[in-house]
Amino acid sequence: MGREAREMEARELRTVGAVTRRKDGLAKVTGTETYASDMELPYMLHARVLRSPYPHARVVSIDTSAAERMGAICITPDDVPDIRYNERQVSVPVKTYRDRTVLPWVVRQVGEGVAAVAARTEALAERAMRAIKVEWEELPAVFDAHKAMADDAPQIYENVLLGDAEFPIEHNVACFRQVSVGDVAVGFEEADLIVEREYQTGRVYHAQMEPKAALCRPLADGGIELWATLQSIHNTRQLLGRIFDLPLSRIRVHRSTIGGAFGSSIQMNTPVAICVALALKARKPVKLVLTREEDMYDHCKYPAEISLKYGVKRDGTIVAGELKTLVDIGAHNIQAYPLLGCMSGWFVSLYRMPHMNFEGTAVYTNKTPACAMQGYGNPDVSFAVESHMDIIAEKLDIDPIELRIKNYVGLGEEFWGQGPTVRSIIRSCGVEEMLRKGAPMIGWDERGRPEDKTGRYRRGIGVGRTFHTSGTGAAMPGEVIDYSTAMVTVNEDGSVDMSTALMCHGGGTLDACAKLVAEEMGVSFDLVGVSPASTTDTGYDVCTHATRGVYCGGGSAVKAAKSAKAVLLDFASRLIEVNPEALQIAPDPVTGEGVIFLEGAADKRITVGEVAKTAQLKGWGTAIAVESHRMVNCPPCFVTNFVEVEVDTWTGEVRVPRAVCAVDAGTVVNPDLAAGQLEGGLCRGIGQALLEDTAYDPVTGEMTCGGMYIDYKLYTAEDMAPVDDVKVFFADTYEPSGPFGAKGIGEAANNAVAAAVMNALQNALGIRFQFIPITPDMILAAIHGWACEGVLPA
Amino acid sequence: MQDIEIKVNGRPMRTTVAVDETLVDVLRQRLGVVEVKNGCGQGDCGACTVLLDGEAVNSCLTLAVQADGRQVTTTRGLGTAEDPHPLQTAFIEHGAVQCGFCSSGMILSAASLLQQNAAPTRDEIREGISGNLCRCTGYTKIVDAIDEAAKAGSSEERSAR
Numbered sequence: 043m044g045r046e047a048r049e050m051e052a053r054e055l056r057t058v059g060a061v062t063r064r065k066d067g068l069a070k071v072t073g074t075e076t077y078a079s080d081m082e083l084p085y086m087l088h089a090r091v092l093r094s095p096y097p098h099a100r101v102v103s104i105d106t107s108a109a110e111r112m113g114a115i116c117i118t119p120d121d122v123p124d125i126r127y128n129e130r131q132v133s134v135p136v137k138t139y140r141d142r143t144v145l146p147w148v149v150r151q152v153g154e155g156v157a158a159v160a161a162r163t164e165a166l167a168e169r170a171m172r173a174i175k176v177e178w179e180e181l182p183a184v185f186d187a188h189k190a191m192a193d194d195a196p197q198i199y200e201n202v203l204l205g206d207a208e209f210p211i212e213h214n215v216a217c218f219r220q221v222s223v224g225d226v227a228v229g230f231e232e233a234d235l236i237v238e239r240e241y242q243t244g245r246v247y248h249a250q251m252e253p254k255a256a257l258c259r260p261l262a263d264g265g266i267e268l269w270a271t272l273q274s275i276h277n278t279r280q281l282l283g284r285i286f287d288l289p290l291s292r293i294r295v296h297r298s299t300i301g302g303a304f305g306s307s308i309q310m311n312t313p314v315a316i317c318v319a320l321a322l323k324a325r326k327p328v329k330l331v332l333t334r335e336e337d338m339y340d341h342c343k344y345p346a347e348i349s350l351k352y353g354v355k356r357d358g359t360i361v362a363g364e365l366k367t368l369v370d371i372g373a374h375n376i377q378a379y380p381l382l383g384c385m386s387g388w389f390v391s392l393y394r395m396p397h398m399n400f401e402g403t404a405v406y407t408n409k410t411p412a413c414a415m416q417g418y419g420n421p422d423v424s425f426a427v428e429s430h431m432d433i434i435a436e437k438l439d440i441d442p443i444e445l446r447i448k449n450y451v452g453l454g455e456e457f458w459g460q461g462p463t464v465r466s467i468i469r470s471c472g473v474e475e476m477l478r479k480g481a482p483m484i485g486w487d488e489r490g491r492p493e494d495k496t497g498r499y500r501r502g503i504g505v506g507r508t509f510h511t512s513g514t515g516a517a518m519p520g521e522v523i524d525y526s527t528a529m530v531t532v533n534e535d536g537s538v539d540m541s542t543a544l545m546c547h548g549g550g551t552l553d554a555c556a557k558l559v560a561e562e563m564g565v566s567f568d569l570v571g572v573s574p575a576s577t578t579d580t581g582y583d584v585c586t587h588a589t590r591g592v593y594c595g596g597g598s599a600v601k602a603a604k605s606a607k608a609v610l611l612d613f614a615s616r617l618i619e620v621n622p623e624a625l626q627i628a629p630d631p632v633t634g635e636g637v638i639f640l641e642g643a644a645d646k647r648i649t650v651g652e653v654a655k656t657a658q659l660k661g662w663g664t665a666i667a668v669e670s671h672r673m674v675n676c677p678p679c680f681v682t683n684f685v686e687v688e689v690d691t692w693t694g695e696v697r698v699p700r701a702v703c704a705v706d707a708g709t710v711v712n713p714d715l716a717a718g719q720l721e722g723g724l725c726r727g728i729g730q731a732l733l734e735d736t737a738y739d740p741v742t743g744e745m746t747c748g749g750m751y752i753d754y755k756l757y758t759a760e761d762m763a764p765v766d767d768v769k770v771f772f773a774d775t776y777e778p779s780g781p782f783g784a785k786g787i788g789e790a791a792n793n794a795v796a797a798a799v800m801n802a803l804q805n806a807l808g809i810r811f812q813f814i815p816i817t818p819d820m821i822l823a824a825i826h827g828w829a830c831e832g833v834l835p836a
Numbered sequence: 837m838q839d840i841e842i843k844v845n846g847r848p849m850r851t852t853v854a855v856d857e858t859l860v861d862v863l864r865q866r867l868g869v870v871e872v873k874n875g876c877g878q879g880d881c882g883a884c885t886v887l888l889d890g891e892a893v894n895s896c897l898t899l900a901v902q903a904d905g906r907q908v909t910t911t912r913g914l915g916t917a918e919d920p921h922p923l924q925t926a927f928i929e930h931g932a933v934q935c936g937f938c939s940s941g942m943i944l945s946a947a948s949l950l951q952q953n954a955a956p957t958r959d960e961i962r963e964g965i966s967g968n969l970c971r972c973t974g975y976t977k978i979v980d981a982i983d984e985a986a987k988a989g990s991s992e993e994r995s996a997r
């Protein structure tokens with residue numbers, strides 16, 4: 043769309059971009075919102091899971107007789123289908139690695155479930171679970187990815203399934219991926235300067251506030267009904283159908299409000315299948331809610347070791363880049379293959395390189411399995427690349443912002459939204475605007491040089507920029523499935539129902555979709571209702587992940603609204619005798635009700651409600667439409683973070699007194715909620731940079747935090763007090779392929795933060811840290827020149 | 837086992853509990869008071885915060901028998917959709933709610949803070965809610981919301997009712 047057309051459309055937007063009260067707000071603050079863990083059914087049983095105390099062991103025997111005598115229903119590996127599955131279902135089957143069963147005979151991490159019980163109360167279930175006797179045969183375990191690849195390392199798997207074919211596992215390598223463009227050897231030959239460094243990121247826990255929960259009701263026809271902590275109801279249904287050999291028509295999965303996700307429920311987590319197996323055996327509803335400790339042993343973020351090399355010309359032009367990464371995925375492969383693909387894509391799409399090589403290796407260890415967490419490898423790649431940009435800028439004596447502007451991948455260039463198979467052309471781009479506008483807001487030119495800074499408290503300013511993809515759509519189908527379905531119905535009173543399997547994780551996705559529908563239909567936001575959703579009353583939606591909610595889910599909602607509107611206008615044209623093409627709809631300024639009118643003709647007006655009601659009475663039907671829709675692009679939502687840090691050189695403690703967060707999300711649908719997403723992402727990014735990680739005891743294989751929040755450490759409001767000065771702004775862009783010009787935001791909020799913090803630390807202290815999180819101890823070690831891993835002079 | 841009576845949001849509720857049962861479990865599992873959330877059961881997250889005779893406590897660290905004969909106030913007792921408490925309104929207006937799982941406990945800690953200190957500084961607000969974790973918001977908007985509710989000054993009379 044040309045600038046003029048775009049400006050015209052922007053001027054005309056009524057609902058999109060307006061600040062509105064979130065639809066679920068009152069329910070959430072007054073305590074009436076129902077999360078999966080709040081659900082109850084009559085005659086419901088409570089479940090507990092017996093978990094392995096060992097990081098690697100074979101179950102020799104299980105005796106459940108004592109638990110059964112207590113009246114508990116018990117399941118062991120003998121009672122569950124012998125089906126190997128992958129809990130994450132967003133890749134095409136031939137690219138899906140399957141290594142787990144509902145309950146295994148061999149456990150590969152502490153906390154892996156081997157048996158489960160259901161009883162009338164949770165207390166009874168707990169007692170029954172403790173009465174189960176398991177005979178274990180301990181196996182050697184390995185907790186380090188490098189050691190896991192050694193010849194003498196314990197073998198965690200002999201083979202897994204890739205699609206339906208056996209896939210042998212050697213040296214514990216779950217998968218390997220290489221992607222290259224041009225010839226890096228030639229590229230590095232041409233370079234005037236080559237910079238090579240290692241980086242490492244932490245094994246962060248999602249720490250969503252709601253521990254995972256599932257409630258399953260068996261149905262009379264042998265089917266099941268399920269409420270659970272999920273980001274995709276449809277993928278869950280398909281997977282349950284496969285595991286339990288049930289026709290999908292007999293599985294009904296409900297969308298439940300989720301108490302935070304951050305990627306942790308893209309997959310169908312372990313409690314779901316265990317709960318279903320118990321309910322099918324008990325023939326009664328069963329509810330399973332994880333404890334916080336169990337939840338911590340259920341999933342974490344993929345950590346990454348990265349070695350990065352860039353070759354540049356004297357003028358700062360990048361000619362070649364190479365990134366090699368080793369990812370310790372823990373005990374299960376929750377699709378590290380697409381992760382590695384994405385990491386290659388993030389690398390390719392950050393800065394232009396005629397020659398590039400990417401190699402990624404994912405390795406099994408006997409630890410909590412890693413899965414996607416906000417950013418899916420992007421915060422890791424961006425931390426490395428953005429650190430590198432500052433190093434190169436310093437070596438070439440170029441302003442870091444100018445170096446970035448010289449090399450960034452922007453308008454008209456190719457973007458890899460989900461690895462090498464999901465690509466699109468960039469059609470909207472606010473990169474330069476955000477860098478140029480954000481710099482004076484933080485005081486970039488006054489940041490000073492580290493060598494001139496003295497005294498106990500030292501301040502520094504840093505920048506990080508990157509993006510996230512908006513969904514995984516593309517012109518051609520790739521390895522990742524991506525489309526959404528929405529239904530829009532015009533009701534007989536003029537209100538509108540929007541039905542979709544999309545989720546809201548808290549960021550306002552469903553509100554955004556309702557706004558897009560309101561905009562398209564010409565009714566007020568208040569009159570658009572978001573229908574409760576389940577798999578039987580919505581069409582397929584892949585998953586609310588990959589920052590695809592507004593762009594892809596919203597895209598399908600707008601398409602359905604357009605189709606429903608066409609039916610409505612056809613009915614209206616019969617009633618007021620005007621060509622439907624000539625009719626418009628706009629909300630009545632007082633009632634918000636949609637009014638259908640012919641411009642300039644006062645007598646050619648009728649309300650949406652009148653048309654819908656009359657159509658019903660005359661038997662014409664309902665203005666309703668269902669659309670399944672795949673976006674043909676995956677535009678990047680660019681993001682830029684500037685942060686200021688203040689380091690206490692006596693204690694090594696770091697505060698973040700100021701930050702500027704900018705995002706290029708195209709048309710911003712929910713400006714206030716989007717700002718909230720950016721602030722939340724900032725907080726989690728600072729946590730990744732300075733605080734959060736999970737470590738393991740090399741003897742017991744237990745997490746050193748013991749599954750406790752208090753020892754894992756999360757920022758409290760008091761810790762975050764310094765970051766009271768956060769400025770947020772949006773780039774002025776319009777995405778031609780998006781609904782009313784919108785792109786995504788979600789994951790972008792977090793992706794560049796750690797990079798910005800680390801660059802700011804460098805500016806404060808003159809020390810370049812290569813490991814995150816960087817703790818006060820490490821900072822002190824670096825300041826005083828004590829030996830410490832992860833600290834090298836700049 | 838012991839018979840207890842707890843007044844939940846003014847309504848007397850009777851049940852029989854084991855002496856070691858926590859208040860959060862009894863509220864959620866026996867009395868259906870599910871607006872009180874269980875985020876950790878370890879006293880670390882504050883999701884289970886309720887007002888016990890007006891004072892904010894972690895209900896996962898409180899035994900149900902300790903609440904016998906006492907008043908428990910949850911976020912439902914502060915206000916309703918038709919008549920929300922000013923704190924509840926401020927939370928919505930200021931974007932202090934995302935997933936909402938922390939909101940119930942957060943609002944009660946805020947209410948308790950404002951009862952003791954009607955005009956807290958931002959730092960005092962942060963200290964007052966430091967026992968409540970929120971993974972979504974980064975806290976700034978929560979502090980804004982409490983700040984605004986305090987400034988509106990209406991919290992005292994409302995929470996007294």
Ligand code: FES
Nearest residue numbers: 877879881882896
């Ligand atoms: S549930 Fe009580 S403090 Fe977390």
Ligand code: FES
Nearest residue numbers: 935938970971972
């Ligand atoms: S809003 Fe999600 S944890 Fe606070």
